[in-house]
Amino acid sequence: MENPDLNRLSRLTAFLIRFQTKRIVTASELSQKFQVSKRTIYRDIKALEKAGVPIFTEEGKGYTLMEGYKVPPIMFTESQANALILAEQLVLKNKDASFVKDYSEAIDKIKSILRYTAKDKANLLANRTQFEEIIHKERNSNNLSDLQNALTNYQLVKIQYINKEGMATNRLIEPFALLSSENWYLIAWCRLRKEFRFFRLDRIQRIEVQSENFEPHDMTLQAYFDKYH
DSSP: OOOHHHHHHHHHHHHHHHHHHOSOBOHHHHHHHHTOOHHHHHHHHHHHHHTTOOEEEETTTEEEEOTTOOOOOOOOOHHHHHHHHHHHHHHTTOSBHHHHHHHHHHHHHHHHTSOHHHHHHHHHHHHHHOOHHHHTOOOOBOOHHHHHHHHHTTEEEEEEEEOTTSOEEEEEEEEEEEEESSSEEEEEEETTTTEEEEEEGGGEEEEEEEEEEOOOOOSOHHHHHHHHO
């Protein structure tokens, strides 16, 4: 038999996780995800507010958590922790050194908040699933983290790029999207060519993220492919 109080506690916890991962959360979104009425969502939001969680309503948009407010660490289940450890092995196959470093550091932080028993099991799993040929795999780029930050902060980037013919040019680009196949690729508006271009990250010889911002391109990645491909 279901326990409604337990269900509600689980839902409220899930709300907090949702607020940490998205800047704006709508009642419709929560209602659909948790399969409850909007009236129930409104009651739950009020319960969180009474508990001292600083949730604000942005008119016409939805709910947002006060910037800077820290929710207590999330307790991962053993299965969730194991999934993250195994995902690290996939990341270790990646060819960009900065991406591997950032993910490994994130996994270390996640391990630090696990309960002792889960932490011991996660470390055991990590030690039993590592392969030397993956750990020491050759990495041919180290620019992904800088480009991710530039993309999300709409910062111009100056690069020296070597094309497939071996010619080097200096470009001022507006990062738009990152794609991964055998190598990492950046889609960016190139101010030199005055059009969107693909750049292979291992062909970027030098990168300088500029303090200047560019006007965001008002389209989704799918819209880009629909328009240009």
